[in-house]
Amino acid sequence: MENFSSSDLKAILHSKRANIYCLEYCRVMQKDGRVLYLTEGTKENLYFNIPIANTTVILLGNGTSITQAAMRMLAQAGVLVGFSGGGGTPLYMANDVEQPIEWLTPQSEYRPTEYLQGWMRFWFDDEKRLIAAKMIQAARIEYLTKIWQKDKDLKQNGFNLTDLESALSTFNQRTESATKQNELLLTEAQLTKALYKFAANATQTTDFKCEHKSTDLANDFLNHGNYLAYGLAASCLWVLGIPHGFAVMHGKTRRGALVFDIADLIKDTLVLPWAFICAKENATEQEFRQQILQAFTDHKALDFMFETVKSIALTTHAEIDKNA
Structure with missing residues (x-):
């Protein structure tokens, strides 16, 4: 990550980004300067890359976990992260009744006002x-x-x-x-x-x-x-x-x-x-x-x-x- 800055990761405007991810039964992590999600198979574990610079939203459904390092990179790229139930539907409510998905918004002191x-x-x-x-x-x-x-x-x-x-x-x-x-x-x-x-x-x-x-x-x-x-x-x-x-x-x-x-x-x-x-x-x-x-x-x-x-x-x- 030494070669990248948050401004580099935000090169694609949010309105032009193509990806929304709804993940279940996997672990989201940072590895070799990339954000990946890991699934556990019967014979081997499989890694899949998440192109964070072209992603707007990640919904973490049932059976998911995420590392601190991955959250740091997602925040740098301005990706909105939320916890939900299965299939993106809140089978289990978050801590705010009126907002069924608990959104973790990337922090920045320099967003336009x-x-x-x-x-x-x-x-x-x-x-x-x-x-x-x-x-x-x-x-x-x-x-x-x-x-x-x-x-x-x-x-x-x-x-x-x-x-x-x-x-x-x-x-x-x-x-x-x-x-x-x-x-x-x-x-x-x-x-x-x-x-x-x-x-x-x-x-x-x-x-x-x-x-x-x-x-x-x-x-x-x-x-x-x-x-x-x-x-x-x-x-x-x-x-x-x-x-x-x-x-x-x-x-x-x-x-x-x-x-x-x-x-x-x-x-x-x-x-x-x-x-x-x-x-x-x-x-x-x-x-x-x-x-x-x-x-x-x-x-x-x-x-x-x-x-x-x-x-x-x-x-x-x-x-x-x-x-x-």
Whole structure:
């Protein structure tokens, strides 16, 4: 490691990094200037390299351990590390009830403060915070409309916008006319219910009911994909230096709520349809994970998160002040 510095390891922007790792039953360690994970086989132990400069998030699931030296290198590379349950889903909760994954954020005294300062300019004003929440909801629907219109695989599996025009129109109208956060949350819940019904019909999934603790593949994949989206959101907010407690949608009393706000930008567009499609195809957990991570990459989900958060923090103050 004598030949490398933390600035060398951060050469790839977080929004351009390709990898998310969800590791189970292995030991993460530093060896010969690299971060590796070790699996124990029946005949031999196998080492696998983790390209930390091109990694955003590492989730440590069941049966994992990590060395201090590995954590030091991950911190230098700006990789977000979290402990979770099996498959990225928190079968065992961490020490904060509202944030099911316990994130270990790399420490740096030199991260930019401009985005936090921009966020704080409006956050303490209820009306301006509501306007920012509406911007997130508008960006969420814009992203869904854009991706579902062009993604051939989703179209082939019955995910088109024709049957959702009425629901999306109603969502936009109610979002625009909302006067407090609770109204936005109710409108969001109604849209999510409509999207679940649409996805179930498109994939011919019978008797679907959204359950956090589930016994069916669709719910398992939804939980799995959502927590991967939370990882992207947490990584985005850490890089921009905005604490997770400054939510605009899910309530300012929940410590990790801003992670949920930002993850919502992509969950309906990417996680929801692929959870139902992969469940219909009886895919394995690994196959679903590969599919959803590929969807994140193909549709530049992390880029979209960065663009939206930066826009709200820096370039929308005139609009917020005008609308407020």
